[in-house]
Amino acid sequence: xxxxxxxxxxxxxxxxxxxxxxxxxxxxxxxxxxxxxxxxxxxxxxxxxxxxxxxxxxxxxxxxxxxxxxxxxxxxxxxxxxxxxxxxxxxxxxxxxxxxxxxxxxxxxxxxxxxxxxxxxxxxxxxxxxxxxxxxxxxxxxxxxxxxxxxxxxxxxxxxxxxxxxxxxxxxxxxxxxxxxxxxxxxxxxxxxxxxxxxxxxxxxxxxxxxxxxxxxxxxxxxxxxxxxxxxxxxxxxxxxxxxxxxxxxxxxxxxxx
Amino acid sequence: xxxxxxxxxxxxxxxxxxxxxxxxxxxxxxxxxxxxxxxxxxxxxxxxxxxxxxxxxxxxxxxxxxxxxxxxxxxxxxxxxxxxxxxxxxxxxxxxxxxxxxxxxxxxxxxxxxxxxxxxxxxxxxxxxxxxxxxxxxxxxxxxxxxxxxxxxxxxxxxxxxxxxxxxxxxxxxxxxxxxxxxxxxxxxxxxxxxxxxxxxxxxxxxxxxxxxxxxxxxxxxxxxxxxxxxxxxxxxxxxxxxxxxxxxxxxxxxxxxxxxxxxx
Numbered sequence: 001x002x003x004x005x006x007x008x009x010x011x012x013x014x015x016x017x018x019x020x021x022x023x024x025x026x027x028x029x030x031x032x033x034x035x036x037x038x039x040x041x042x043x044x045x046x047x048x049x050x051x052x053x054x055x056x057x058x059x060x061x062x063x064x065x066x067x068x069x070x071x072x073x074x075x076x077x078x079x080x081x082x083x084x085x086x087x088x089x090x091x092x093x094x095x096x097x098x099x100x101x102x103x104x105x106x107x108x109x110x111x112x113x114x115x116x117x118x119x120x121x122x123x124x125x126x127x128x129x130x131x132x133x134x135x136x137x138x139x140x141x142x143x144x145x146x147x148x149x150x151x152x153x154x155x156x157x158x159x160x161x162x163x164x165x166x167x168x169x170x171x172x173x174x175x176x177x178x179x180x181x182x183x184x185x186x187x188x189x190x191x192x193x194x195x196x197x198x199x200x201x202x203x204x205x206x207x208x209x210x211x212x213x214x215x216x217x218x219x220x221x222x223x224x225x226x227x228x229x230x231x232x233x234x235x236x237x238x239x240x241x242x243x244x245x246x247x248x249x250x251x252x253x254x255x256x257x258x
Numbered sequence: 259x260x261x262x263x264x265x266x267x268x269x270x271x272x273x274x275x276x277x278x279x280x281x282x283x284x285x286x287x288x289x290x291x292x293x294x295x296x297x298x299x300x301x302x303x304x305x306x307x308x309x310x311x312x313x314x315x316x317x318x319x320x321x322x323x324x325x326x327x328x329x330x331x332x333x334x335x336x337x338x339x340x341x342x343x344x345x346x347x348x349x350x351x352x353x354x355x356x357x358x359x360x361x362x363x364x365x366x367x368x369x370x371x372x373x374x375x376x377x378x379x380x381x382x383x384x385x386x387x388x389x390x391x392x393x394x395x396x397x398x399x400x401x402x403x404x405x406x407x408x409x410x411x412x413x414x415x416x417x418x419x420x421x422x423x424x425x426x427x428x429x430x431x432x433x434x435x436x437x438x439x440x441x442x443x444x445x446x447x448x449x450x451x452x453x454x455x456x457x458x459x460x461x462x463x464x465x466x467x468x469x470x471x472x473x474x475x476x477x478x479x480x481x482x483x484x485x486x487x488x489x490x491x492x493x494x495x496x497x498x499x500x501x502x503x504x505x506x507x508x509x510x511x512x513x514x515x516x517x518x519x520x521x522x523x
Contacts, residue, residue, distance in 0.1 A: 160431065
């Protein structure tokens with residue numbers, strides 16, 4: 001019993017963590033078959049489009065793509081994979097049918113920062129609404145059918161309107177997983193609030209004399225490995241009960257109803 | 259103790275999207291430890307996504323006191339791949355690129371790395387852009403081109419002219435305009451051309467040009483998005499007093515995201 005609970009917990013965490021790996025089809029088998037199939041980006045866009053009508057099966061298929069394409073299904077085992085697909089898929093379907101609210105961007109912030117606090121990660125592992133918005137805009141070109149898709153057709157985007165801060169459950173899980181990836185490997189996202197502000201100023205400053213950059217001025221240069229070490233420490237200091245609860249709490253915090 | 263370690267791994271696995279080695283064997287005394295590689299794709303807009311692909315390596319020089327493997331060439335999954343038995347320490351020529359036509363990598367990248375036992379080598383290739391592309395994609399705010407072509411499939415005129423909305427970095431629409439005309443390649447629609455109006459009031463930044471088809475009911479459907487960089491008109495400095503409590507100070511004269519109390523969570 002304990003084993004199965006652990007497995008379930010572990011599986012949920014994997015999906016949250018590697019959900020976006022469905023993007024990846026790098027192994028030999030996938031490579032061999034890829035020439036005859038859609039690129040994963042296109043496949044996800046197609047499934048997201050199919051799921052828009054609110055059909056439960058289509059919604060689960062969209063979520064299942066997250067699990068399946070990355071080979072995560074092999075890691076999870078059938079039961080765990082299908083339970084996640086069912087939970088998120090059900091929420092996605094209800095959202096599409098107008099029976100449930102969307103997931104606000106703030107839930108991503110809360111979830112990421114909650115994980116960072118729980119695992120005692122460096123300050124640059126935390127995020128904020130600006131960064132979540134930035135990430136969604138970065139994802140938009142490759143995933144136009146998933147990002148910023150409203151329950152009904154989009155109203156004309158006149159000047160002054162904005163990216164909808166409410167996301168579908170599938171988009172929310174996608175964005176969460178992507179943010180985790182960025183926090184782990186992308187210097188652009190491994191910044192504290194003050195560093196983000198400095199970087200913003202620098203990017204928008206066209207004075208002729210720009211300060212010359214070197215490694216000492218680029219604190220993010222070694223943060224990939226620093227994050228790795230911090231996670232090791234954070235994980236080892238997490239109690240058994242906390243670890244078992246974390247996966248469910250993560251989905252709950254994100255606002256994915258059980 | 260083993261159980262604790264195992265459960266801790268569950269926590270670590272939450273972060274394995276980054277290819278984080280989940281308590282992997284970093285025992286550098288193991289002569290067959292070799293080293294790890296992690297492959298990823300970086301897109302023009304800065305986004306990094308873990309991707310598989312073709313990874314190759316060739317031992318170049320160095321002590322190589324442990325391990326016997328001096329080369330590898332394999333298609334790898336996202337995440338960590340261990341090159342067991344690799345000759346280390348030493349200089350390795352590492353390459354990462356597309357495993358097949360249409361892969362996420364645009365091209366191969368090759369570089370020499372000083373590799374040690376158990377080290378993690380991140381290999382990044384430039385991403386093949388899957389969305390739309392804009393030409394020109396970099397615009398002087400005070401000397402803009404008359405038009406910009408946004409290429410990508412999916413635009414149609416069945417219920418109206420495609421509409422293009424320009425989002426700033428905060429996700430706010432700063433301009434919205436119909437396409438001037440559709441672009442065709444070999445008889446098929448390959449994109450849209452939009453007129454560029456006065457940009458003197460547009461600040462430096464990266465903007466998302468989002469192309470929509472108009473639906474039968476008048477609503478818009480996104481068909482693609484391209485990035486456009488505007489320069490030459492730096493915005494006023496951010497309000498130094500606008501932050502605090504974990505809320506990000508934002509520049510003046512641009513709508514701010516709500517100050518999110520979650521930021522202090």
